[in-house]
């Protein structure tokens with residue numbers, strides 16, 4: 426039983442019970458004066474303009490820039506986190522600026538960014554800031570993107586889907602024990618959240634960071650691809666990303682490029698139409714090809730587009746529609 430002076434946070438599956446003056450596991454949701462709040466509301470600790478390819482999103486407004494913000498904290502604690510200096514920090518230990526939703530929207534418009542990303546740390550834990558900025562962005566003709574681990578309860582995810590246009594969701598491994606031991610989370614809520622996003626029409630791409638000796642298991646990758654195919658469909662792009670030693674996993678080597686290529690091959694052989702390799706420069710695995718006739722559609726080098734041959738979202742050779750959101754016009 427929960428005492429009346431103990432607040433239950435129902436935002437994510439951690440279900441923290443929090444008393445006055447204390448924070449939940451994510452460090453940013455704190456009970457102050459008898460109210461549970463995100464103390465980071467309107468106070469990002471990171472603000473940048475990125476190419477959208479950096480999120481990575483390859484089928485969503487390619488070649489555009491995206492205003493990207495983050496506040497401190499995270500509800501997971503991945504031992505390999507690439508942004509651990511802000512994701513694993515308490516808000517008071519980071520430098521933040523005052524940036525209310527209307528200023529974020531104005532800044533995006535002033536800099537010619539057609540979309541805003543809630544990224545770097547975990548947008549779930551600055552939920553209210555994301556919701557309000559997103560709905561204001563929508564009213565101003567901008568789109569919204571979450572780059573997330575997707576560790577959130579169903580009801581808040583449903584509300585988020587009403588204002589978010591696209592998401593790159595990390596699927597850290599197709600293994601509950603990996604989630605428990607390496608990330609301090611669980612697998613199932615992440616899978617459920619992705620299915621929900623797809624049902625609600627959010628454009629979804631998935632990133633799987635492959636870490637040597639931890640999740641570099643082709644059988645697991647095969648199972649993951651089968652699950653994606655059956656539950657999200659073959660047009661959900663999968664990005665296999667190269668691990669570099671970081672945070673509590675500095676003792677491991679970077680992922681061998683050959684293994685990433687094998688993972689991509691598994692995905693394509695399983696029937697996934699768009700599989701990419703990320704964090705590796707200058708390979709054909711960064712490009713988009715027509716799944717029907719193999720035509721090179723978008724050629725990339727790093728985060729830069731070299732050429733985009735799509736014609737109104739269609740393959741110029743066979744005329745097949747390539748799924749994605751390809752222009753700034755009406756929402757698809």
Ligand code: SF4
Nearest residue numbers: 434437440441449451
């Ligand atoms: S969002 Fe934060 S406070 Fe709320 S349940 Fe999750 S970890 Fe706990």
